Amino acid sequence: MRIVVDQDRCVASGQCVMAAEEVFDQRDEDxxxxxxxxxxxxxxxxxxxxxxxxxxxxxxxxxxDSVA
Structure with missing residues (x-):
């Protein structure tokens, strides 16, 4: 499996970081x-x-995952 994050849709709530801090982080600027x-x-x-x-x-x- 592959994770996809649509940064254009993200509202910067930080919920993903709290749920899975080893997988997600947040940009400092926004x-x-x-x-x-x-x-x-x-x-x-x-x-x-x-x-x-x-x-x-x-x-x-x-x-x-795509199969090649």
Whole structure:
């Protein structure tokens, strides 16, 4: 799975960082979400799912890995 963050939709609430601080951070200048880990480890998926659920802008989602 690959995490996608739409920074244009992000409202800088920081909920994703609180849910999964090893996966998300925020830019200093405007608080917009920054992805630290595009492909989360299996043990991070629960936290990532929580971040997706609590994002008020619905700016985070998971996509399946593409098969080449």
């Amino acid at each position: 608080g917009v979400a920054v992805l630290l880990t595009p492909q989360p480890a299996d043990d991070q998926l629960g936290d990532v799912q929580q971040a997706i659920t609590v994002c008020p802008a619905r700016a985070i989602w998971l996509e399946p």
